[in-house]
Amino acid sequence: MDYLEQIEHKSIHIIREAYSNFKNLAMLWSIGKDSTVLLWLARKAFFGHVPLPLVHIDTSYKIPEMIEYRDRLAMEWKLNLVYGQNKEALANKNTFPDGNATRIECCSQLKTKALQDTLHGIGTRYKIDHDTGKYEIWSNNEPFTGVIVGVRADEEGSRSKERYFSPRNVENNWEISAQPPEFWNQYKTEFAPGTHVRIHPLLDWTELNIWEYIERENIPTVSLYYDQGEKQRYRSLGCYPCTLAVESCAKNPVDIIEELKTGKFANIAERSGRAQDKDDGGGLESLRKGGYM
Structure with missing residues (x-):
């Protein structure tokens, strides 16, 4: 195998391990190149079908082309796409573009809190209807105990401290010192009740690997x-x-x-x-x- 095949197989293995070990599992899809490669790997892992919900956090400030691309692929690939929003912050204009929050505060409200509420089932979840192409309120509000994420260690400093299976507490807070060791491809997949786990199949991929894989696989x-x-x-x-x-x-x-x-x-x-x-x-x-x- 060449190097791309090796990391592809490892990522697919981690996705399957996550699916077999966590009951209520979701995958985040930011619409970017990394999470789209992750989506492609999930389709390969399950022979063209993605058997878990894809979660997108819609801040309402994404570039319109990103949303068009998201909805088109969701329809073409029959994805179980769900999005969440912090509608309260948007309604109150508690955002950076409205001049009422710093960028960090805006991210905390429109991304972090929206993500937490969507994963916990507290916030409203909207799921695509493949017959109409419209989004409807999803009645399932059961919390996701695990979520697969397309972060890479080389992308940004704090992400280099992650593990493949990274535990968070019940509030989704990340304690770096509490990360379990991972030696010789042995992963900890059993955690105390109430633990929220994030799974990172692309952790060892580089930006170059991502683009080489996109080119080889002809990923849209x-x-x-x-x-x-x-x-x-x-x-x-x-x-x-x-x-x-x-x-x-x-x-x-x-x-x-x-x-x-x-x-x-x-x-x-x-x-x-x-x-x-x-x-x-x-x-x-x-x-x-x-x-x-």
């Missing part, structure tokens, strides 16, 4: 990742008020792979265009300790 991705003639593109996707494009003429995965191999972004962090990271001291650790992805 949002066109925002590619130069549309303006000599810029997005390297990392988020909410439009806090996400900036990078200078690049890459028009497809092959071009992006070449950029990464030649070192164009060697000294530029992948999330350098995400303003909330800078407001969090250059990283996401304080946000992630509170439950952020």
Whole structure:
């Protein structure tokens, strides 16, 4: 096997381990390249079918093309897509774009709290209807005890401290010192009642690996990742008020792979265009300790 095949097989193994060990399991789908690769791996793991809900946290500030892509793929691939929102914060305009919150406070409300409430079943869950293409309130409010997430260790500093099977407390808070050791591909999958577990099948993948895999597998991705003639593109996707494009003429995965191999972004962090990271001291650790992805 080549290296891509090796990490592909390891990730599929972790996805299957999670599915067999956690009763109420979901997978987060941010619509970005990493979580879409994760979705592709899940389809491979279960022979074209994804037997668990995909959860998307909709801040209402995503770039419109991202939402169009999400809904189109959900219909084409018959995905059990569920989204959640912090409707109270949006209704009260307690957001950064409205001028009533810092970027960090906005992320905490629209992402972290919305995610916690959606996972716990406290917030309203909206599920796509494959007959109509519309979203309806989902009657299932049972908490998810485990969630599969597409984070990578090389993407941002705090994520390098993660484990493949990472326990959180009942409030989804992350205690770094409480992470279990993982030696020789042996994973801890039994935790005390009330523990919320996040599973990270892509932890060892790099940005280059992701794009090499996208190119090899011909995985459909949002066109925002590619130069549309303006000599810029997005390297990392988020909410439009806090996400900036990078200078690049890459028009497809092959071009992006070449950029990464030649070192164009060697000294530029992948999330350098995400303003909330800078407001969090250059990283996401304080946000992630509170439950952020």
